[in-house]
Structure formats: C-alpha cells, structure tokens
Amino acid sequence: MDCSASQIMKNKLIMLIEPGKLLKNINCPEDLKKLNTKELHQLRDELRQFIIDNVSVYGGHFGASLGTVELTTALHYVFDTPKDQLVWDVGHQAYGHKILTGRRDQFHTNRVYGGISGFPKRKESEFDTFGVGHSSTSISAALGMAVANNEFKDDRHHIAVIGDGAMTGGMAFEAMNHAGDLQDTNLLIILNDNNMSIDPNVGALKDYLTDITTSKTYNKIKDEVWDLLGKVSKFGPNAQEIASKIENSTKAFFMQHSNLFESFNLRYFGPVDGHDLDHLVSVMRDLKSIKGPKLLHVLTTKGKGYAPAEKDQTKWHAPGTFDKVTGEIQKKPILSPQPPKYQEVFGHTIVELAKQNDKIMGVTPAMPSGCSLNIMMKAMPERAFDVGIAEQHAVTFSAGLATQGAVPFCNIYSTFMQRAYDQVIHDVCIQDLHVIFCLDRAGFAGADGPTHHGAYDLAYMRCIPNLVVMAPMNEQELRNMMFTAQLEKNARPFSIRYPRGKGVMPEWKTPLEEIQIGQGRKVKEGEDIAILTIGTVGNYALTAAEAVAKDANVAVYDMRFVKPLDEAMLHEVFRKFDKVITVEDGCLMGGFGSAVLEFMVDHQYTSKLKRLGIPDAIVEHGTQLELHQECGFDPEGIKNTIIEMLAPSNKTVNVQA
Template identity: 55%
Template sequence: METTTNKRLLDTIEYPSDLKKLKEEELPQLCQELRDFIIEQTAKNPGHLGASLGVVELTVAMHYVFDTPHDQIVWDVGHQAYAHKILTGRKDRFNTNRKYKGISGFPKMTESEYDAFGAGHASISLSALLGMTVADRMQGNDKKAHVALIGDGAMGGGIAFEALNHIGGTDEDLLVILNDNHIAIDERTGGMNRYLLDITTSHHYNRFKNTLWKLLTLKRYKPNFITRGISSLASLIKGNIARESNLFEHLGFRYFGPTDGHDVQMLVNILQKLKQLKGPKIFHVITKKGKGLPIAEQNQVKFHAPGCFDPHTGEIIEVHEEGKPIKFQDVFGKTLLEIAEQNPKVVGVTPAMLTGCSMTIMRDQMPDRVFDVGIAEQHAVTFSAGMARNGMIPFCNIYSSFLQRGYDQIIHDVALQKLPVIFCIDRAGIVGEDGATHHGAFDLAYLRPIPNMVIASPINETELRNMMFTATQYQDGPFAIRYPRGHGSQQEWRTPLQTLEIGKAEWLYKGEKVVILSLGPLGVVAMNAIKELKKEGINPSLINVRFLKPFDETLFDELLQTYSTIITIEDGVKKGGLNSTVSELIAAKNSHVRLFSIAIPDTFVEHGDLSSLHHELGYDQESIAQTIKACYDHN
C-alpha cells in the first residue's frame, strides 16, 4: 500500500492524544504502518499475529473517536490488542512483548491505564463492561463511554451469552463491537457462527446495505439531525433485517451492521454517530484474520501464533527439532487415535483447541468421533458427562487454566455421579510467554478435594500413554491426567500399552537421609540433579509419585520410618497439591519428619521463557540440586 506522505506517521504517535492530531485521510497510512510494525516485530519475537492484524483499523478508529483512558475499552480476546498496546505508550517496549520482565501479550491493568480490564481468557468482556458501566452510572459518572471489542470466536462463549441476556434487559449506555472474522484459534464451530454468516449473506442485508451505510455516514447532517438519522437507520434495519429474526434486536440491542472492518474512515464516521446514541448497541464488523500478510490470510489457523517467520514472504522459519523428544501434546494425539482404533466407544472432546491439543490427529481419521464444542468449557465437561452416562468413553482435553471455567460441572455433573470422564489436562504447570492468565498452576489444588476423582501426572511420554490406557478401564468416576506444554524426555516412547496400578508410586532411586517425592515431568529434572550430586557423595532417594489421588500411603508409611527429610517437587501451587497432601499425612501420623517444598508460591507468576521462570521458581536442575544439598547439610 502506498503512503500518502513521505513521513512515517507512527513515529509521531506515543499516545491516543497524538493520534487525534492526524487528519482522517491520514489514517489509512497509519493503519498500514501499524500493520507493518506488528508484522516486523512478531516475525522475530513470536506472538499472536493473525487476530491483531485483523483489528488494526478498528483499533485506530476506536482510539481516534473515543477519549481513552477516560473512555474505557475492554478487549476480548486479549490477544487482539497488539495495535492498542502500540498506540498507548508501549511502542518502544513492544520488542519485549511476552518476554521475561517485558510487557504482557494481553491487556493488563497494572501495565497501563489504557488497559481497562485484564483479558487472557475469552468471552468475559461483556460482563465486565456492563459492571463497569453500572458502577460509573451509580457514582454519577455518566459522561464516560464504555466499549467492548469482542471477537476471534469469543462471542460463542457461554458467559458472553449470559451477558447479552442481561444487557439487553437494561437501558445501560454501552457499545459492543463484534469483530466477526469467521474463525477462532481453529475453525469456528456452532450455531452462532452459522447465524453470523447468515446475517452477512442475507438477501435483505445486501439489498439495503448501501442505503443504510450512506445514511449513517453522511457528513452534511448537523448534530441535531444525527440521532434522527441513526433512528431512521435502526428502523430500516428492524423492518428489513430483523424480520429474519435478528438475535441481537430480539435481545434488546440496537444492531448496526455488518460493515467492512478494514475501511478506517468509514469506521470513524460510524463510531462518531454511534457515540451519540444512548442505550445498548451492537456494531457488527467484518474483518479478515491475518489482514495484510497474504499467507496469513490464507492460513489463518497456522498464523494465529506462527512463531518466527519471514516478514516479507510470511514463510514460517522452522525450528530444527531433530533429536528432540516428541511433545506431550503429540503423544496425547497419537495415543488417543491408537486407543480409539482399538475401542469404538472412545471419543474426543475439546473446547476450541483441536490443533493445540493435537486432537486433529484423531479428527483427521475419525471426524465423527471428535467434537470441538467451541469456547465452552462448561458445556464440554457436561457434554462429556452425558456421553459417559450412556456408555461412551470420552477423553475431554482442556488446558489447565481453562478447565477452571468448568469447575462446578466437574463436581456436580461428573464426580458426584461417578461418571467415567477422562480429563486430559494440557498445559499443566508453567507455560511460559502467555503468562499468569495461562499458567496451569491450580489444577492439582482444585481437583484434589473432589471425591471420586483420580489425579495422575506422568513423568514421561510412555507413562502418559499408559495412564490414558489405564483410564479407559476405570469405571468408578472421573480420571484426570495432567501434563505440561512442550517436549518430553524420551526418544523411544511408543511402547506397547500397559495398565498401571492406580494409586501406586514408583521408586526411581533408593538412597539415604533425604527422599524426594516428585509428581510429573519434573521428576526427570530431579533425576538429572541427583546424577550430578552423586559425584559429590550426596545420594538421596527419588520417587515418581504418579498418582496424587489416590496417594500411595502404604509406601509413605515406609518413608516415615526410613527418612528424616522429605522434599516434594510439583509444577503447581504449593497450597493444595502434593506438598499439602504430604503435609496433611505427616500431621495425621504425628511424624517429626522435616518437609521442604519446591512448587509455585502464593503468587501469580508472570510471563517469560520457561528456563527463566523455572529458575525463578527454583525447579530448574541447578536449583533443585541446591535445595537437596541444603537439606543434606541440615541432617
């Protein structure tokens, strides 16, 4: 795209107040510069590319029209907000995006006053926006605009529907901008997607589109005619589109759109008019995910977060992983297909994470036995419960931080009724650059108190396979298997499937004085630390716990008789998981064994690369070795 001037407009902008100094005809140039900047930066510092490229014009238009941070904009999903961050004082720090000690990849209230509400998980914006709007009205602050930008699949989440229902029954003055890019992280599914497609292809919409938007954007209207013009528009829409049962109109919103989300000047004109109209409003905007990078437009799933790529061609720079062990996600996907081939009752369920959890491996071979339910964790859990109730064997794969959203369903719909749903909890523990909203820190703590629940965590890829196989034979309640993001530790992992004894731990090393109880893949790190310590004459014992629940109390009783010090290692919060289990047993048995814990402390862990975060938390190999040595010194 050719620029209208020789100067780079983006260099003149630090905050939205600078943006407002531009002429409207300069905004297309700024949008192109913003898009180029995002591509250049994310090409070398990977992040969420596609969604942010799609909302550049919307972002510029919103900050041009609204008086941020006084006016408040809530982003949903937050990974769409890169252009927003660049325009709100973080351009010079954008090269630190998602890096250790750098800026967050999501809106974050503690990072900027322009981030009106934190948003890492999807579908929360409308509830938050309504609460903010009501709070301001109750305090007499009714001169503030409240806007939510929701899209990239987020409108399909259950909490978004709950908020739509609530908002539509009020006369609160707020604006919902629906960024409709016809996709989420994977291909979007469900009735809402079909409904939005129906709107954009409606015969009546296409018949009236030009008339409606010309009416709305006419600049010759004087201010006292603005409301009349908008009301006329609304009446036309109600008379011609709402006759096709416009959902938003029926819910109590004034609906405007759809319109082109990449015409920044039109967006500015429309937003200026909508700003004058009171009450709940929805502005439906059509965008293209990956806009401006042709290969990203054509491969929207891959370019959601593509890693490093050539900024000119878009060609992804492949990370050479020859010799590296397979990722846990791929072991899950391959093993699920293998088990499903042996057992026709096995099905896969995931809430909009087909690619991320590698369930595409089974989907490609058995599409009728894999169910992507959209951004709907609560529904995913109870849908799985229903399938288990009537004889199927559901593998419900949900990221640890997202499983929190279905907690009541786990208790009420699954565990209480002893339904054999298999929860494969991906991204358990510290996940890295996505930060506090995505770390899988809490699953051990929130699952352990639930009756009838089995909780397992494999030390390696082979054990993950065997736990999945074992779970298919368990009929007495839910079976949770948690594992981390990324590579495992084994080159040869595809061994014949075996049934494990539930609740039975495994000895890895037998030593003296100190015994280490490790849950999950951190056991491999502990093994490597012990190998080095043995060279110094330090010889602790190491146990692979395998099952947090039921816990191997028989073995534990033996440990209390043999060792003076216990160290627990887990990739989860200290309160509620393995450390709490051991602490409770020590107290119950009135033992004087000393207990040390390597785990996540009582804090939200920020974003950064895994090696930096593991070192900070004390469970890299060097830190684990230092903890063991310190325990030996005190024996």
C-alpha cells in the same frame, strides 16, 4: 539472581525496530487525533508493518492483531480513551492497542521475561481497563463499568471488542441478556467477526453470522441504512430522528429474519467492512450519539495485510519467529530424533485407544489443534467434537455421553478448566461418571503469562471425591495413564495433567500397559534424602540427584498419583528418611506437597520436609525454564535444596561439574 526487568533486558540481544515516521510520534491516542485522513491511512499502514516487523523477530500472537489494525486505529481516533473505557476480549488482537497507547518503545519486550505482557493488563497501563486472557469476559466487564459510571452522567462510552469465537462462550450471552435490560447504560459491543478463534469457528452461531453477511436482501437494506447513518452528523438536530429510522429499518428487516442480537434488546448495526478505515471512523462517530446498549458487527480478516497469514490463519495465530519476506517460519535445525510434544502423544494415543475401544470419544472446547484432538477429528470425525469456546458445556456434554456408556476424553487446558469447576463436581464427580479429563498446559504456560498458567489444578482437583488425579513423568507414563483410565473396570472420573512443550523420550511409542490405581514408582535408589515428585518435574529431580551423586545418595520417587496417594510408598519413605523434598509444577497451597505433608502429620512422622513448587503469588510471563528457576524447582534449585537440607548433618556435598 537479579530478576529486575532492566537486568533481564541487558542479558538479551535486543534489536530495536524503527517505527514509521508517523508512528514514532504517536505516544498516546491524543497524538493520533491530530492526524488528518491521509495521515491516518499512512499511520494504519505503519502500524501494521510495525507489528509484522516485531513479531517476525520476537514471536507472539500475529494474525488476530493484524486483523484489527483498522478497528484499533478508528477506536482510539474517535473515542476519548482512557476516559472512554475500551475492553478487549482475550487480548490476542490488542497489539496495535498497546503500540498506540505508549508501549511502542517497549514492544520488543512483549512476552519476554521481565518485559510487557502479551495481553492487556491493568497494572501495565491506564488504557488497559480490564485484564484479560480467557475469552468471553469483555461484555460483562464493560457493562459493569457502564453501570458504575452512570452516576457521573458525563456521556463516557464503554466499548467491548469481542471476536465471533469468544461470542460462542456462554458468558457473552449472559452479559448480553443483562445489558438488554439496562437501556440507560452507554455500552457499545463491537463484534469482530473473522470466522476464526485459533481454529475455524464451529457451531450454529458461525452459520448464523455467515448467513447475515451473505444475505443479498440484508446487504441491500444494510447499504441503504449505512448510507443514512453516514450522513447523521450532517443533519444536526435531526440526527436522532435519522438514527431512529435506521434502527426501525434494521428491526423491520429482522422481524422476518429473527435477529439474534435484537432479541436481546440490543440495537444492531452492520455488518460493516472492518478494513475500511474511513467508514469505521464515520460509523463510530455516529454511534456515539446513539444512547443505550448497541452492537456493531464488523467483518475482518485474521492476518490482514500479510498474505501467508491470511491464507493459513490457524498456523499464523502465533507462528513464532519467521522471515517476513519469504514467510518461512523459522525452526531450529533438528540434529537427532526429538521427543514429541505431550499434546501430540495425547492426540496419537487417543486414536490408538479409540481403534481398540469403540466407546471412546474426544471433546475439546475450541482447542483441537492446541491439544491435538484434530488428529482424531481427522481420523474419526464422528467421534471427536469441538464444542466451541464453552468449557462448562464441554464438561457436561461429556457427562451426558458417559451416562449412555461412552468413554469421553475431555481435553481442556488446565487454566480453562477453572471455568468449568462446578460442572466437574456437580455433573461428573457427584454422579461418579466415567469422564477422563486431560489437562493440557498444566504448570507454567510460558510467555502467555499468569492468565494461562495451569498452576492450580492439582489443588482444586484433589479435593473432589470420586476423582482420580494423576500426572505422568514422561510420554510412556502418559500413554499408560490414558490406557488405564479408559478400562471398563476403572469406570470413574479421572484427571491427567501434563505440560506444554516437548517430552523426554524420542522413542515414545511404547506398548500400552495398565497402571495400578494409586501406585507410584521408585525411579532411583538412595539412602541420604528422598525426593517425591509428581509429573514431568521428576526429570528435574533426577538431574539434580545426579549432580550431587558423588557425595549424596538421593532417592527419587515418581508418585504418579496425587489422589489416591500411594500410602504404602509414603510409609516406606518416612520410615527410612528423615529428610524429604517434594517437587511439583503446581501451586504449593493445597497441592501435591500439601497432600504429602497431610499424610506425614496424620501418621505422626517427624521427618524434615521441604516443599518446592509455585508460591502463593502471581508469577508473570517468561519461558518455562525461566519461571521454574524463579520459583526454585529447576534442576539447580532442587540441587541447592538437597545441599541445604543435608548441610545440618555435616555431610559435605560436592557438585559434579
């Protein structure tokens, strides 16, 4: 299969969306700097419309990038990027940045297999100074750049753009604590405050920022301070003196109101209107002359400029394709009952279980709608917690709940669980606490790409003592695993992983049944070759087995558990079959196939074994099926492996049409 980007694009029907008359001539920020104020306003409008036009046709993250159009325009207009290092946090808000930095004509390939990434990516552009996808990293990265560049003494600037949602992550506070101690670093933190991450922000920081922006006393002082700041450039040699007055005025006010950012020894400026382009340009120009670490607080509206997105910001975070005129989000017609998303099965099942077991609680780090814990938050708000973008805290908070007899279901995307690995080991598993980790988005996450793929959890979870590691093949198995994990007699740590997207059972509300810990199941009898699977890719194995059914009798085993392995079943397999295939939607290095191979070697079996899964490489973005095809564990890939393994036995295999 030719997977080159050019061939991929030829295979797709691409409608190029024409940029406005100014935007079509902007190929880099240097072109932007040639515009006058009136033209800059027109460009801003064209940029916003270009994002609306493209995302409505091709999908992608929407509201966050609309909200930063003015901020993005001002940053590239004022600063000398890429010499001045601009770091975006997460990257949902960086579409305008990509368009203004030479990727306008490729933007229709955004998040498409073989196209440009939906997030800033160093290999893609020199303007993408740091690759991102997980939150709260920008301040640390920009600070590192600032320290490394101090030796050049060339006044280059280092700007971290971080949302108020990402600011809830502990890493951001660690970085600010360090930055405040390095007063010779040229660091500007821009707090893009829209009171949202994907869902509405939670916690004390949200209330604190809201209090700042609504304080009448503060805003009176703020207006006076920013009036002064706006005049800095007119005062020539007195600019530093006025900047000092501005700083002292801000500090004087916050000595009474305990400014959080000043306590980190960061000079605080703002809040300012993030949609007032002229004021943003003026403020940023003045801030360039103020040395040391500082923070500019910018107020924006997620979805700005598109009314439906402003009204329902969670829904329009990444809405898919839509009619830009009517605002109707386009969905494929449903011709028959459809399977639910796995996250929905989790959301409804935890409520069902919680009604039976009053010890059950739900915990998620800022993903209530993404993992469907919002269903429990609505039904039982006192027993479900969104702790903000704080995965480490989510795990240890769950551990604390468990010490007091609660049974927490801690739902974290597989890729984000990587950030709390120490807490899983140190706070949960060493203490053998009854915490149930539900890892959503396991395997390939699709168009979000390598920063969001859940490729590693089977490998990094199965090596931890005391932890049961399992994955369901379908919705019924997910429900039964959740039921089994919460039983008092099974009070120990559990990990249950499942993929993004729909399942396979339209009628999924099955009776809850206990599963014996460490027990797999045979889902298809066979004599010629055995396929061992973990998780939902078992459905691919069944499809492949049926495709060769006329001439090859393939046995399929759904192992269900990576730890503990069903050793009785494995002995049965290796005694009977001299050819075995393992299939997993996870990394081959140390994953499920490795566990089976270790068992085979430890027990001195000599079967020929072929492992299918995610190779030891960074796999880029695309649909889940496209990525499964690339890695060779889609139904066709499994079928070809069956044929290849049976060929040496001179057994002719005909494939059903």
